[in-house]
Amino acid sequence: MSLGPWEIAIIVLLIIVLFGAKKLPDAARSIGRSMRIFKSEVKEMQKDDETPAQPEQQPQGYQHPQQIEAPQNLQQPNFQQHYQNQPQQPDYRQNYEDPNRTP
Known part of the structure; x- marks a missing residue:
């Protein structure tokens, strides 16, 4: 299927009209x-x-992360001791009554 001169002329005319x-x-x-x-x-x-x-x-002094040695004497945090030393918070839910509750 090839375009003839009339088809090309119509296409050019449409482009001119549109744009x-x-x-x-x-x-x-x-x-x-x-x-x-x-x-x-x-x-x-x-x-x-x-x-x-x-x-x-x-850059100078750069070491690849795999070449850096990890410190051997790291201490793990003691979370139980931390929470034992915290003051106890009162439980406000004990005496709470729902105002929307119907008996």
């Missing part, structure tokens, strides 16, 4: 810019794929 003759040059210009940007990005991606990646340099 207006004043907006067509701006639309074509923006499409051209978009195509240039797209092509340059594709070239940059291809260039990045061709060049080998260089390893990042670590």
